[in-house]
Amino acid sequence: MLAKSMRGKKIRLGALSLMVMAVMALSACGSDKNGDSSQSGESPSNKPAEVTMTKVTQVTNWFAQPEHGGQYAALSKGFYKDAGIEMTIQPGGPGVSASQIVASGKAEFGMGQADEILMARENGIPLVAVAAIFQKNPQGIMYHKGKYKDISELNGHKVYVGSGVAFWEYLKKAYKLDKVEEMKYTGSLANFVADPDSATQIYVTSEPFSMKEEGVEVDYFLNYDLGYKQYGNILFTTEDYMKDHPDIVKAYIEASIKGWDYYKDNSEEINKEMLEKNPDLKVEAMAFASKAQEPLIYSGDAETNGVGYMSKDIWEGLQKQLVDIGILKKAEPIDDVFTNEFLPGK
Numbered sequence: 001m002l003a004k005s006m007r008g009k010k011i012r013l014g015a016l017s018l019m020v021m022a023v024m025a026l027s028a029c030g031s032d033k034n035g036d037s038s039q040s041g042e043s044p045s046n047k048p049a050e051v052t053m054t055k056v057t058q059v060t061n062w063f064a065q066p067e068h069g070g071q072y073a074a075l076s077k078g079f080y081k082d083a084g085i086e087m088t089i090q091p092g093g094p095g096v097s098a099s100q101i102v103a104s105g106k107a108e109f110g111m112g113q114a115d116e117i118l119m120a121r122e123n124g125i126p127l128v129a130v131a132a133i134f135q136k137n138p139q140g141i142m143y144h145k146g147k148y149k150d151i152s153e154l155n156g157h158k159v160y161v162g163s164g165v166a167f168w169e170y171l172k173k174a175y176k177l178d179k180v181e182e183m184k185y186t187g188s189l190a191n192f193v194a195d196p197d198s199a200t201q202i203y204v205t206s207e208p209f210s211m212k213e214e215g216v217e218v219d220y221f222l223n224y225d226l227g228y229k230q231y232g233n234i235l236f237t238t239e240d241y242m243k244d245h246p247d248i249v250k251a252y253i254e255a256s257i258k259g260w261d262y263y264k265d266n267s268e269e270i271n272k273e274m275l276e277k278n279p280d281l282k283v284e285a286m287a288f289a290s291k292a293q294e295p296l297i298y299s300g301d302a303e304t305n306g307v308g309y310m311s312k313d314i315w316e317g318l319q320k321q322l323v324d325i326g327i328l329k330k331a332e333p334i335d336d337v338f339t340n341e342f343l344p345g346k
Contacts, residue, residue: 053086054248058109058235059098063091064278066271066289067205067233068111070133070307073270074259083251091277099125102238108245109237109252113137114230114318115166115327117337122328126239129338131253131308133260134232135300136224138293139167142192142207143199145217151226155179160192160200167228168201169325174227205296209288230318231310232296239336246342253308253342260307263290264298306345310338 060068071089074080080087090107092098098110099117103125110127114137120127141151141159148154151171158181161168171177183191185201192200193216202208204220211218224230235256242249263270267290275281301309315334322328340346 053081053084055086055088056080056109056248056252057088057090057107058252059090059092059096059101059107059111061092061098061111061113061233063093063280064089064274065206065281066267066274066286066293067133067138067203069263069267069270069274069290070260071111071256072259072274072277073263073266074255076270076273077259077262079255079258079262080252083255085248085251085255099127099236102127102236108241108248109235111233111235113139113232114234114315115322117234117236118319118322118328119166121332121337122330127236128239128242128336129231129234129236129310130242130249130342131235131256132231132233132310132338133235133308134293134296135298135302135309136222136296137228137230137232138203138205138222138296139224139232140202140204140220140222141171141199142202142204142211142218142220144196145219147196148199151175151221152177154199157181158183158191158195158198160185160198162201165201166322166325166327167223167230169327170228170321171223171226173325205289205292206285208292209285228318228321229314231314235308242339250342254344257306257308257344260297264294305340306343308340308343310340 058071060071062068064072068089075087075089090101092111098107098112099120101107102110103120111133114129114132117127117129141154143154152175154177156179159177160183162185172180183198189200189207189210192198193211193214200207202220204222208218208220235253237249268287271281271283271286271290275283275286297307301311312334315338316331319328319331319334319337323331
């Protein structure tokens with residue numbers, strides 16, 4: 001309309017006038033009489049604020065497997081992203097120390113066992129447990145079915161176990177296993193299979209299935225039920241990171257727990273995705289592990305307080321055991337070791 005008016009008055013426009021007219025025309029086409037945008041229907045002030053994403057790395061304690069299902073569910077379903085976290089899951093494995101990586105600042109969060117947290121702290125690595133995925137740790141001692149009714153009967157027989165393993169030191173003292181022939185645990189079950197009198201350390205969510213596939217009938221003692229009550233797959237960070245970034249810790253833990261709640265009813269879906277990250281896994285083995293770990297994760301205190309909850313009594317009991325067997329020199333204030341404050345609803 002402005003261009004038509006100008007032509008009617010036969011005003012000769014110079015270069016500057018043409019530029020001004022063009023700007024005015026564009027402005028008129030893009031706005032109504034109130035100056036609001038007619039292109040998008042909203043003013044700049046109504047545009048949704050951009051979410052600031054924080055890059056975070058967590059180190060698990062082994063290659064992708066059902067024991068990490070909730071972490072991968074949180075990644076796959078976008079729970080971390082929704083919480084403002086750009087997540088990288090770094091798998092563990094032989095020679096990978098999650099505690100050292102987190103302590104060095106190369107990762108914000110790690111995964112390990114409860115006794116590892118206590119030992120790390122005594123060695124000057126200020127880790128703090130912020131959630132416990134397993135209410136009952138899946139570590140145990142496997143034996144040939146029908147061979148033993150009591151763990152004390154292992155005396156005089158071979159037991160394949162890692163050197164300096166804390167739970168084994170406790171079991172030896174608690175059950176007077178002073179005549180056991182300790183053999184180096186290598187991860188292979190061949191020697192165990194060949195010797196029907198032997199026993200070996202295991203994860204109850206894994207090795208029993210391997211034996212079933214080979215037609216070897218087995219049973220096991222769960223270390224937790226033998227008195228070595230420690231949480232498993234602890235999620236931890238450092239004291240400094242927890243104090244400096246409580247909002248990130250809270251977002252990470254809440255998203256992780258949401259992932260575990262999702263995994264409980266959708267393990268098959270998430271197992272397929274983990275299979276892509278760890279092709280050495282078998283679908284049947286993953287299904288076995290997912291089922292076997294359910295009572296270890298979702299029962300006990302988790303039934304009333306939710307996945308991840310930790311009891312002061314359990315932590316103090318474990319700490320006392322480690323002091324009694326000489327692995328820890330002293331018992332520090334247990335409230336410095338763990339916290340439930342970042343769990344959902346806390």
